[in-house]
Amino acid sequence: MAVTNKSVDVVIVGFGWTGAIMAIELAKTGLNVLALERGEDQDTVPSFAYPKVVDEIAQSARNGLLQNLSKTTVTIRHDKDGRALPYRQIGSFKPGTGVGGAGIHWSGVHSRVMPEELRLKTHTLERYGRGFIPEDMQLQDWGVSYEELEPHFDRFEYVCGTSGKAGNIDGVMMPGGNPFEAPRAREYPLPPLKDPPTSVLFAKATKELGYNPFPLPASNASRPYRNPYGCDLGPCNFCGFCSDYGCINYSKASPQTTILPALRAMPNFAYRTHAHVTRVNTSADGKTATGVTYIDAQGREVFQPAGMVVLAAFHLHNVRLMLSSKIGKPYDPNTGEGVIGRNFCYQLINSVNTFFDKQTYINPFMGSGGVGQAIEDFNADNFDHGPLGFIGGGIIWGRQTGIGPVRGIPLPKGAPTWGSGWKQAVKDNYAHTGRIEAQMSNMAYRGAYLDLDPTYRDAYGEPLLRMTLDWQDNDLRMSEFFGDKLNAIAKAMGATSASGRVLKRGDHWDTRAYQSTHINGGTSMGTDPKTSAVNKYLQSWDTSNLFVLGANVFAHGIGYNPTGLVGALAYWAADNIRSKYLKSPGPMAAV
Amino acid sequence: MSDTNRRAFLKGSVILPPLAALGVSSASSQQTPAVDELAASAPAAATPAADDYKPTYFTAPEWAFVQAACARLIPNDANGPGALELGVPQFIDRQMGTPYGDAANWFMQGPFFEGAPEFGYQSQLTPKQQYRLGIKAIDAWCAKNLGRTFAALKPEQQDDVLKKVEAGTIKSDEAPLKTFFSGFLLKNVMEGFFGDPMYGGNKNMAAWKLIGHPGARADFMEWVDRPALYPYGPVDLHGRQA
Ligand SMILES: Cc1cc2nc3c(=O)[nH]c(=O)nc-3n(C[C@H](O)[C@H](O)[C@H](O)COP(=O)(O)OP(=O)(O)OC[C@H]3O[C@@H](n4cnc5c(N)ncnc54)[C@H](O)[C@@H]3O)c2cc1C
Ligand code: SF4
Numbered sequence: 001m002a003v004t005n006k007s008v009d010v011v012i013v014g015f016g017w018t019g020a021i022m023a024i025e026l027a028k029t030g031l032n033v034l035a036l037e038r039g040e041d042q043d044t045v046p047s048f049a050y051p052k053v054v055d056e057i058a059q060s061a062r063n064g065l066l067q068n069l070s071k072t073t074v075t076i077r078h079d080k081d082g083r084a085l086p087y088r089q090i091g092s093f094k095p096g097t098g099v100g101g102a103g104i105h106w107s108g109v110h111s112r113v114m115p116e117e118l119r120l121k122t123h124t125l126e127r128y129g130r131g132f133i134p135e136d137m138q139l140q141d142w143g144v145s146y147e148e149l150e151p152h153f154d155r156f157e158y159v160c161g162t163s164g165k166a167g168n169i170d171g172v173m174m175p176g177g178n179p180f181e182a183p184r185a186r187e188y189p190l191p192p193l194k195d196p197p198t199s200v201l202f203a204k205a206t207k208e209l210g211y212n213p214f215p216l217p218a219s220n221a222s223r224p225y226r227n228p229y230g231c232d233l234g235p236c237n238f239c240g241f242c243s244d245y246g247c248i249n250y251s252k253a254s255p256q257t258t259i260l261p262a263l264r265a266m267p268n269f270a271y272r273t274h275a276h277v278t279r280v281n282t283s284a285d286g287k288t289a290t291g292v293t294y295i296d297a298q299g300r301e302v303f304q305p306a307g308m309v310v311l312a313a314f315h316l317h318n319v320r321l322m323l324s325s326k327i328g329k330p331y332d333p334n335t336g337e338g339v340i341g342r343n344f345c346y347q348l349i350n351s352v353n354t355f356f357d358k359q360t361y362i363n364p365f366m367g368s369g370g371v372g373q374a375i376e377d378f379n380a381d382n383f384d385h386g387p388l389g390f391i392g393g394g395i396i397w398g399r400q401t402g403i404g405p406v407r408g409i410p411l412p413k414g415a416p417t418w419g420s421g422w423k424q425a426v427k428d429n430y431a432h433t434g435r436i437e438a439q440m441s442n443m444a445y446r447g448a449y450l451d452l453d454p455t456y457r458d459a460y461g462e463p464l465l466r467m468t469l470d471w472q473d474n475d476l477r478m479s480e481f482f483g484d485k486l487n488a489i490a491k492a493m494g495a496t497s498a499s500g501r502v503l504k505r506g507d508h509w510d511t512r513a514y515q516s517t518h519i520n521g522g523t524s525m526g527t528d529p530k531t532s533a534v535n536k537y538l539q540s541w542d543t544s545n546l547f548v549l550g551a552n553v554f555a556h557g558i559g560y561n562p563t564g565l566v567g568a569l570a571y572w573a574a575d576n577i578r579s580k581y582l583k584s585p586g587p588m589a590a591v
Numbered sequence: 592m593s594d595t596n597r598r599a600f601l602k603g604s605v606i607l608p609p610l611a612a613l614g615v616s617s618a619s620s621q622q623t624p625a626v627d628e629l630a631a632s633a634p635a636a637a638t639p640a641a642d643d644y645k646p647t648y649f650t651a652p653e654w655a656f657v658q659a660a661c662a663r664l665i666p667n668d669a670n671g672p673g674a675l676e677l678g679v680p681q682f683i684d685r686q687m688g689t690p691y692g693d694a695a696n697w698f699m700q701g702p703f704f705e706g707a708p709e710f711g712y713q714s715q716l717t718p719k720q721q722y723r724l725g726i727k728a729i730d731a732w733c734a735k736n737l738g739r740t741f742a743a744l745k746p747e748q749q750d751d752v753l754k755k756v757e758a759g760t761i762k763s764d765e766a767p768l769k770t771f772f773s774g775f776l777l778k779n780v781m782e783g784f785f786g787d788p789m790y791g792g793n794k795n796m797a798a799w800k801l802i803g804h805p806g807a808r809a810d811f812m813e814w815v816d817r818p819a820l821y822p823y824g825p826v827d828l829h830g831r832q833a
Contacts, residue, residue: 046631051828054809055634057786062691073698076710085710088698197818239809248809361818365804366811405785405804417757418664418777419750427670430802456700510709
């Protein structure tokens with residue numbers, strides 16, 4: 001090894017949402033904490049300053065803030081017998097890079113998890129019986145309960161200044177909130193954002209249809225706010241450059257706006273950019289992580305020794321680092337044995353554009369990433385799945401995220417794609433178009449997994465992560481059910497027509513069009529080392545001074561956006577590291 | 592918020608962590624280095640559409656094709672100027688000189704295989720190469736079948752050729768024409784038409800005015816809950832109004 005650095009107590013790989021949370025929570029104990037980030041340093045000023053950042057060509061068309069795929073990417077195939085091809089251009093999902101990670105260009109929808117989803121296997125067996133679970137579906141419980149996580153959901157929401165309306169405070173139903181909400185200890189830190197036109201129409205229509213609309217919780221601040229770390233947020237002005245963009249107004253919660261000002265002030269914390277980690281180094285018996293290896297800005301290989309290693313490099317990179325570092329047994333889809341790469345899941349999105357008459361102004365250029373009205377009448381197990389015969393659910397929303405013409409102007413079915421007819425159609429429709437969506441869980445299947453690609457390597461000579469995943473019958477039948485709901489809602493909203501994408505039986509995962517960056521699973525948490533990579537404290541079963549954060553620890557997909565849960569799990573892990581692990585290092589859960 | 596207000600707000604929001612609460616002495620606190628906010632927030636220098644523009648990447652025959660294609664894809668008509676008038680050919684030529692022209696941020700390592708469309712772009716051609724080969728193949732098809740290059744055809748003939756390229760019925764061994772059309776030509780024309788004028792297209796923000804898009808205003812605090820016609824015209828990244 002060319003260079004060896006001075007040892008630190010804790011090294012954190014990746015400096016996005018989870019890296020920042022773990023860094024500040026462990027630095028508070030006085031430990032020496034170092035975060036390694038592969039990308040650039042960036043902050044609100046100068047990186048996301050107005051007007052520079054509100055540039056659709058730079059950010060949306062050229063993916064200015066996203067992972068540079070020429071450096072590293074993944075390969076994708078639909079099934080284990082197919083040939084995986086590289087994800088050469090950004091499409092279906094948008095990994096971030098640089099300080100703040102995807103916490104910079106995310107939208108801000110901030111949800112929790114439904115209690116029964118954390119014990120979905122047990123719950124499904126109890127309510128529907130064994131015969132209800134498709135043979136190749138790998139359901140399992142997560143090993144952690146909603147009650148254990150509640151204080152950490154609360155903590156993360158108060159750090160983010162989440163705008164919302166409680167529906168259930170300690171079992172007392174609150175008018176105006178989500179009646180399906182799992183009990184929460186207190187109100188959201190900020191009241192809901194103002195409703196843009198799409199959300200007003202959506203709320204009215206869904207109420208008429210007998211559903212229960214509520215303001216979607218959003219980590220886009222509705223008021224000035226000071227969080228528990230003393231960081232200040234300013235009110236969101238619905239700038240319309242949210243998802244894909246860094247926030248110009250200190251309104252969208254990000255590591256930069258909610259944690260880093262406090263963290264940077266701590267003398268026992270440091271971070272290094274342009275440090276691309278390629279390995280977790282371990283002792284000869286594999287039971288102890290000794291540090292990590294990274295490639296620095298000059299291309300040198302550097303060894304960073306550490307007493308404890310935390311993976312916080314986003315889903316894809318956390319799983320790949322486990323595989324390339326040979327920690328834990330890789331999953332084998334033929335035998336169903338092994339855990340690293342197991343239960344890789346995504347989400348399904350049905351997206352319907354709603355077109356209104358000339359008197360109905362939507363003004364889609366106004367909006368905020370998280371603002372909207374939603375219904376959860378069909379999320380998780382909020383409805384009887386028995387007669388429907390599928391497992392899973394989702395959230396339906398009328399969000400108005402803010403969109404400009406370079407990001408694409410949706411048009412009614414049959415409209416020309418260019419020429420004078422197209423020009424007339426964009427002129428007629430742009431100001432009068434909204435969008436409603438269903439975001440649905442993708443369950444875990446025996447044949448959906450992650451491993452290392454045998455053919456393709458990245459710019460560092462490392463094998464790419466290979467994704468094997470496609471929509472299964474259970475999920476597509478659910479999607480058709482949601483498609484019908486969306487069409488009925490569009491009609492009730494008064495749309496003169498609707499167009500869009502509803503996934504149906506026979507459809508495959510299309511990696512070209514953006515759907516969401518909510519990939520999950522691959523290093524599941526759980527109670528059994530035969531089916532999980534980490535225990536309920538996100539500690540590796542095999543290497544006890546290694547903690548693995550991110551949506552990769554999900555045991556299966558959920559309908560919600562993941563970051564509320566990802567953040568809460570990071571706080572939960574940090575809390576247990578402080579209260580248990582630091583007092584007596586070693587495995588924290590019995591096998 | 593007006594721009595001045597926004598800057599005032601940004602200045603006002605210096606974030607002061609309560610260091611004592613964190614058990615950290617303020618003497619050791621690291622301050623974010625001071626930056627000149629105005630300079631740091633400025634976009635790159637504008638290169639707006641110019642009347643006497645000379646292409647740097649495209650050859651003369653290619654330039655004739657790009658101009659002719661722009662004039663058909665977004666025509667000058669009763670709804671106002673089209674892609675040609677708004678400088679979109681210049682936008683595309685300039686883009687070829689950016690990292691995008693060489694596919695700098697795409698994974699371009701082999702081996703290359705064709706796959707189902709769901710797996711996305713699998714060609715080893717960069718945007719620059721797509722234009723070079725695509726234009727040559729379309730012009731060759733036009734010369735062979737219609738006796739002239741694309742640019743020399745009548746507008747109705749040009750529309751017909753573009754429709755067939757889009758549908759995949761005009762094919763070539765030399766270039767993936769359907770991909771060239773939808774993944775490059777049409778996509779870049781839309782980008783140039785609707786992108787900020789600083790990139791060379793959307794002259795005088797005419798495309799934004801056509802659809803009622805306010806450009807880089809990015810402040811709708813007072814408007815977001817009003818389902819009414821937004822009354823203000825667009826502003827571009829360099830602060831010009833139209
Ligand atoms: C467009 C978009 C919209 C989204 N909207 C929402 C939403 O509305 N609601 C929601 O809940 N979620 C949303 N998400 C998802 C959300 O951004 C992620 O869940 C969240 O950021 C995950 O946190 P993380 O810490 O796991 O990863 P990140 O925040 O991405 O941080 C990971 C960091 O690790 C770095 N890194 C990676 N590999 C290495 C390596 N080898 N060495 C060193 N550093 C490395 C990366 O550069 C990055 O900075 C959205 C995502 C995108 C892209
Ligand atoms: S919409 Fe609001 S939260 Fe999003 S980037 Fe704009 S000001 Fe920030």
